[in-house]
Structures are given as C-alpha cells and as structure tokens.
Amino acid sequence: MISLNINGRDYSVQAPDDMPLLWVLRDLLNLKGTKFGCGIAQCGACTVHVDGRPVRSCMLPAANVGPREVTTIEAIGQKDSGRRIQQAWLELEVVQCGYCQSGQIMAAAALIERNPAPDDAEIDAAMAGNICRCATYARIRAAIKSASRK
Amino acid sequence: MKRILVAVCALGVVIAIVAACFFFWPASIEAVQATQAQPTGYALVAKGEYLTKAADCVACHTAPGGQPFAGGRAFRLPFGTIYSSNITPDGETGIGRWSDAEFVRAVHRGIGKNGEDLYPAFPYTAYALLSTDDVLAIRAYLSTVRPVSLRNTDNTLVFPFNQRYSLRAWKLLFVPTRPWEPSTAHDAPWNRGAYLAEALAHCGECHTPRNLMFATKRGRKYAGAVVDGWKAYNITSDRESGIGAWSDADIAQYLSSGHAPARGSAGGGMGEAIDLSLRHLSSEDIAALTRYLRSIPAQPSELAVRIDHHPATLNRATAWSPGPDRNESIGFQIFASACASCHGWDGAGQQTEHAEFLGSPAVNDPSGVNLVRVVLEGVKIGSHRGDNLMPSFAAAYSDAEIAAVSNYVIGHFGGKQGKVTAADVRAARN
Numbered sequence: 001m002i003s004l005n006i007n008g009r010d011y012s013v014q015a016p017d018d019m020p021l022l023w024v025l026r027d028l029l030n031l032k033g034t035k036f037g038c039g040i041a042q043c044g045a046c047t048v049h050v051d052g053r054p055v056r057s058c059m060l061p062a063a064n065v066g067p068r069e070v071t072t073i074e075a076i077g078q079k080d081s082g083r084r085i086q087q088a089w090l091e092l093e094v095v096q097c098g099y100c101q102s103g104q105i106m107a108a109a110a111l112i113e114r115n116p117a118p119d120d121a122e123i124d125a126a127m128a129g130n131i132c133r134c135a136t137y138a139r140i141r142a143a144i145k146s147a148s149r150k
Numbered sequence: 151m152k153r154i155l156v157a158v159c160a161l162g163v164v165i166a167i168v169a170a171c172f173f174f175w176p177a178s179i180e181a182v183q184a185t186q187a188q189p190t191g192y193a194l195v196a197k198g199e200y201l202t203k204a205a206d207c208v209a210c211h212t213a214p215g216g217q218p219f220a221g222g223r224a225f226r227l228p229f230g231t232i233y234s235s236n237i238t239p240d241g242e243t244g245i246g247r248w249s250d251a252e253f254v255r256a257v258h259r260g261i262g263k264n265g266e267d268l269y270p271a272f273p274y275t276a277y278a279l280l281s282t283d284d285v286l287a288i289r290a291y292l293s294t295v296r297p298v299s300l301r302n303t304d305n306t307l308v309f310p311f312n313q314r315y316s317l318r319a320w321k322l323l324f325v326p327t328r329p330w331e332p333s334t335a336h337d338a339p340w341n342r343g344a345y346l347a348e349a350l351a352h353c354g355e356c357h358t359p360r361n362l363m364f365a366t367k368r369g370r371k372y373a374g375a376v377v378d379g380w381k382a383y384n385i386t387s388d389r390e391s392g393i394g395a396w397s398d399a400d401i402a403q404y405l406s407s408g409h410a411p412a413r414g415s416a417g418g419g420m421g422e423a424i425d426l427s428l429r430h431l432s433s434e435d436i437a438a439l440t441r442y443l444r445s446i447p448a449q450p451s452e453l454a455v456r457i458d459h460h461p462a463t464l465n466r467a468t469a470w471s472p473g474p475d476r477n478e479s480i481g482f483q484i485f486a487s488a489c490a491s492c493h494g495w496d497g498a499g500q501q502t503e504h505a506e507f508l509g510s511p512a513v514n515d516p517s518g519v520n521l522v523r524v525v526l527e528g529v530k531i532g533s534h535r536g537d538n539l540m541p542s543f544a545a546a547y548s549d550a551e552i553a554a555v556s557n558y559v560i561g562h563f564g565g566k567q568g569k570v571t572a573a574d575v576r577a578a579r580n
Contacts, residue, residue: 018536040541041492041501053469055501056491061536064502111470118471126470128483129491 002063006031007075015062022046022057025072033073033102037131044130047103048072054110073102081113081147088147096134104130104140112148173315177265182254188283198291201284204350204435205277206427207292210234220244220298225271230307232271240297253289254282258329260321267317269305270324275366279330279349324365336445339434343442346435351427356382356419373449379578380418381519383511384451387444391454401440406431408531408538409503412459414510415538416531417524425531455511461565469494472562481558484551488543489559497563504531504538507563518556518570522578525552549575 004011006029013028025031025048034057037045041056048057049071076082085108088094095101104127111118111126118126123141132140189197202208211234213222221236239246245253248263255261260274268274277285310316330349332341347353358366359375374384374391387394393401400410408416408424416424431439466473472495476482492501499505507513512520528542543552549572556575557568 017534018532042488042541042546044491047491053500054491059492059539059541060501063535064533064538066535114468114470121476122471125472125476125486125490125495128486129488131487 003067004062004065004070005067006070007072008069013062017063018061019063020058021048021060021062021065021070024062025057031072031074035099035102037100037103042129042131043100043103044107045100045103047106047130049076049106049110052110052113054107071106073106076106076109079109079113082109084147084150085109085112085143088143088150092139092143092146094136094139094143096132096136100130100132104132104136108140108144108147112144117148118144173318177255177259177261177267179251179255182251182282182286184283184286188286194287194290195294198287198289200430201350202288202291203427203430204346205280205288206351206423207237207288209422209426210271211237217296217298217300219292219295220300222300222303224303227271227307229311230305232269232305232307233303234271235302236298236300237292238295238298238300239293240299243299243301244297245292246297250286250289254285257285257288258282260317260325267314267321269314269317270320270364273352273355275325276349276352276355278326278328279345281329284349320363320365323363339438339441340445342435343438343440346431346439347442351423351439353385357385370449372443372446374451374453376453376519377419379519380523381453381511381515382419383453383455384449385443386446386449386451388448388450390456391451392448393443394448398437398440398444401443402433402436405429405439406433406436407533409506411503411506412509414512415504415506415529417512417520417529418527421529421531429531429533455515457509457511457514458565459509461563463562463565464497467496467562469496469498469500471495475562479554479558480551481554481556484547484555485558485562488546489555492540495562502538504529504540507559510563513559514564514566516560516564516566516569518553518560518568518574519578521556521559522552522570522575525556526575526578544579549573549579 002013002015004013011029013024015024015028022034022036025034034048035045036058037043039058041059046056046058047054050065051068077086085105089105107127107130115122120141123144127140188194208218210223211219211221216222219238221234223234225232236244238244241247252263256268257274257277257280260268260270260272262268330345354366354371356377357372357374359370359373361367372385375382384392386392389395396413400413404410404413405428407429408421463475493505493507494500497506497508512524526542526544529540531538552575553570553572556570560566560568
C-alpha cells in the first residue's frame with residue numbers, strides 16, 4: 001500500500017513499490033491529464049510537481065514520493081503561477097496538437113513560481129527538456145514572458 | 151665428474167617427479183560437517199539466502215538478461231574470456247549432483263567437481279575465509295533456487311593460461327589456507343565487519359590494486375584500482391582520496407542505498423554491488439562494515455580526485471538555471487535538453503537524491519572515466535521505495551556528443567577543465 005498526497009488529497013493505492021508515479025496517476029487514479037511520452041525522462045510530457053519541483057513521473061517510483069505533495073495538471077490552475085501560465089497559453093494559442101502541453105505547462109509554472117521574471121536564456125535552460133513535435137517553442141517562450149508580467 | 155652428472159640427473163628427476171605430483175596429483179577432498187550451531191530447515195535456507203546476497207554470488211553467476219544463478223556472464227581478460235558457471239540445482243548442467251564436500255572444496259579452494267582448478271575470477275581468495283557452516287548454508291540456499299538447464303560456456307583463454315594445473319602454483323602463493331579467525335585485539339562489531347568485507351563482500355577484489363601476477367597487493371589494501379575500465383576508488387581512511395572525511399552516516403547510507411549527500415552516487419560495478427548485495431544487509435551489518443572500513447590504514451592513491459565542493463561555476467546557479475556559466479556549446483545544449491530535467495543546474499539533483507552532482511568523484515575527475523561509462527550505460531539501483539534509474543544514452547548520442555556533454559558536466563559541476571575526447575568514448579563503448 002502506497003500513501004500519496006496528490007492535488008491536496010490523500011490517496012492510498014495498491015501498487016508495487018517500483019510502479020512509476022505516472023502509472024499510478026493515469027491507470028489507478030484516473031488522472032489522465034499527465035501524458036506518457038518516452039518513458040525514460042527524455043521528453044517532459046509526464047512532468048508533475050513534487051513539492052513544487054518539476055519531476056518526470058515516468059521515471060519516479062510512486063513509493064519514492066513519500067509524504068511530499070504531488071501536483072498534476074488537473075490542479076495546477078489552482079495555484080497563482082499555474083493560473084497565469086494557463087491564461088497566457090490560451091491568450092497566445094500556444095497549443096497545436098497538445099500532447100506535450102500538460103508537461104510544458106507544468107515545467108513553465110514551476111519556472112515562474114521560482115523565478116518570477118525569467119529571461120530568454122533562463123527559459124531555454126528550464127524548458128529545454130520538454131520536447132514539442134509541433135515546435136511551438138516560440139509561442140511557449142512568449143507565453144511564459146506574458147505570464148511572468150502579470 | 152661422472153658422479154656429479156649422475157647426482158644432477160637424479161636431482162632433476164626428483165624435482166620433476168615432485169613438480170608433476172604437485173601439479174597433476176588428483177585434488178584431495180575432505181568430508182565436511184556443520185557445527186552444532188548451524189540451524190536447520192527453513193532457518194538454514196534463510197541464513198544461506200542472506201549470505202548468498204552478502205557474497206553477491208548472483209552478480210557474476212547471471213548473464214545479462216539471463217536466469218538468476220544460471221551463469222554465462224562473460225569476463226573479458228587480456229588473455230581471453232572466462233564464463234561464469236551455472237550454480238542452479240539443475241542435475242545435468244548445474245550443481246545439483248555436487249556433494250556438499252565438493253561444493254565446500256570449490257568455494258574454499260577453487261577446485262571443481264572433477265578436481266580441476268578453477269580460475270580466480272571466482273573470488274575464492276576471499277571465500278577461503280568463509281566458515282564451513284556459512285558455505286554449507288549458501289549451498290542449502292542454492293539448492294532451493296529454480297533449476298535452470300543451461301550448459302556452461304567454454305572459456306576461450308590462450309596458452310599458457312588455458313592450462314588449469316598452473317593455477318596450483320598461483321594458489322599456493324595467494325589463497326588463504328584457513329577460514330577467518332576473529333582478532334582478539336578488536337571487538338565483535340569490528341570482527342563482523344572484517345568478515346563481511348574480506349570473506350563475503352570481497353571488496354578488495356575491485357578496490358585493491360593487483361600485482362604482475364594478477365593477485366591483490368597485500369600492502370595496498372583498498373587503495374583503489376581500475377576494474378573493467380571503471381575507477382574503483384580508494385576506500386581507505388585517507389582524507390584526500392579515500393573516505394577518511396566521510397562520516398559514519400555517510401558510509402552507511404552510501405553502502406545501503408548507493409548515495410550519500412555530497413558524496414556522489416554509485417554506478418557501474420559498485421552500483422551493481424549495492425543493488426544486488428549491500429542494500430540487503432541488516433543495519434547492524436552495515437554498521438559493522440562501516441566500523442571495519444574506518445580502521446583500514448590510510449593509503450595514498452594514484453586515482454585521487456580533487457573534489458571541489460563549491461566550484462565558482464555554480465555560484466549563481468539555481469535548480470532551473472545555470473547562472474552565468476552558460477555557452478552555446480554542443481555539451482551545454484545536450485545537458486539542457488537531456489540531463490537538466492532530472493539533475494537540475496545547481497548540482498543538488500532534482501528527480502531523486504541520486505541525481506545530485508555535488509561532491510561526486512565522477513564529475514570532479516577531468517578524465518571523466520566513470521562519468522562517460524554512466525552516461526553510456528545508465529544506472530539502476532533498487533530500494534525499498536522502488537528503483538533509482540538513469541537511462542542509457544549510448545544509442546542516443548555520438549562519441550563526440552557524449553564527450554562534449556561530459557566535459558560540460560565536469561566544467562560546470564566540478565569546476566574543472568574536462569579532458570574527455572571522442573576517442574575515449576569510443577574506447578569506453580567496447
């Protein structure tokens with residue numbers, strides 16, 4: 001039995017100790033906003049927050065989370081940083097196919113939460129691990145700047 | 151004159167007969183019996199399972215992707231390749247038909263079922279120190295694992311190394327003849343730690359440098375050596391290149407999890423030893439091992455790595471930004487896109503504690519020997535909270551790209567000029 005705090009709610013799940021957090025979220029708790037991309041922490045689609053830090057849930061065993069707080073795309077809009085990012089995403093129409101975007105939003109929200117006014121280089125350094133096949137990178141950067149001004 | 155000639159010839163014949171007996175006389179075998187203290191039934195098997203883990207038998211006796219204990223793992227040496235054997239209880243191909251006496255003789259003296267001398271890739275130089283009770287317990291456990299029918303692969307050693315009888319001379323020089331005797335100069339935990347390190351965990355097989363005859367140098371115990379292309383660092387109490395500056399808690403945490411704060415994370419052979427063996431030891435045994443390691447006299451090491459715990463390159467770095475230490479190099483770009491999401495930019499590690507770079511010898515070594523191997527092969531160390539994983543990047547990047555990202559890591563997180571070349575990476579792939 002693994003105890004998890006996800007989006008402010010306590011869960012107990014029956015899962016093997018090495019089951020990745022991503023599988024617990026999607027398959028056991030039906031929180032399907034977080035996406036499976038590469039499975040080896042190389043694309044960023046599965047990004048969630050653990051105590052505010054962006055981590056790759058595909059490579060993080062759920063049992064490794066312990067008492068730390070997990071936030072997923074389903075609840076990021078309840079945080080000020082997440083709300084501003086999501087609003088900017090809509091205003092600039094960042095999304096194309098959308099598959100990577102929950103991971104992009106989680107990484108972007110973690111960035112402006114910790115660095116309220118990132119410059120281009122800081123955005124690139126923080127977001128480089130989140131891949132977008134539609135190449136929405138220019139709009140992602142613009143939206144992060146727009147959100148950080150609000 | 152004639153008399154002298156006869157005497158010399160006679161002496162020659164005697165020496166030849168003695169040598170022939172020494173090398174070719176069939177190996178003796180002694181009956182074995184456990185002491186009164188040996189448990190029976192389930193308790194014996196449980197004891198044997200613990201000892202089998204402490205001796206890390208499974209690491210060498212399992213081929214990559216193969217069945218546990220079925221053997222077939224290749225050991226590539228300068229003079230050919232040796233394959234580990236099947237030690238499952240299968241009657242035809244394993245050790246199911248071995249007697250207990252034959253098993254004990256193999257573990258203590260490096261002699262196979264048919265009296266043949268076994269190569270010391272099987273570390274009987276250490277296992278010779280095991281008590282007979284412990285060897286019999288290991289035997290009892292191995293009798294309970296799943297039998298696998300898998301024929302042993304023939305070794306491909308070149309002459310003269312394929313002449314097994316020559317090992318008898320080597321053994322005479324380098325294999326202890328008696329099991330471990332506790333030292334009265336030390337208390338029980340120290341003695342337990344010594345037994346664990348010397349007889350079971352065989353730490354010295356990797357961490358002690360070897361002489362020209364490929365035996366460990368007694369006067370250089372645990373001073374560090376290069377094994378299979380990895381640096382197995384100095385683990386004596388030397389403060390600079392060894393573990394003299396580590397706290398007891400650091401050593402214990404490293405041995406039981408593969409990581410200690412600001413001390414680096416295990417990979418390669420040490421990662422494997424922790425994953426398969428050391429993390430399964432009781433906290434008392436880890437404390438005993440720590441106690442014993444602490445008592446090893448300090449030795450300097452040619453593998454010394456100067457660790458910069460506060461490199462200037464990290465002065466204004468944060469988890470999400472490298473600070474001013476950035477450039478447009480390929481190494482920087484690869485780190486940003488492939489590494490930073492788990493490792494972060496400030497050395498503290500982001501995904502798990504194992505992703506920390508601060509204090510890591512691997513990223514403070516300008517040659518990048520261990521770093522390149524970790525990037526190529528990845529890491530997997532289990533824990534009771536699931537695996538700590540780093541994927542392999544061997545197929546994802548070219549030699550030049552892996553050299554570039556290694557040099558960026560050594561520069562940013564170690565504060566040093568990395569010297570990794572594409573040729574180094576190519577050599578490390580093989």
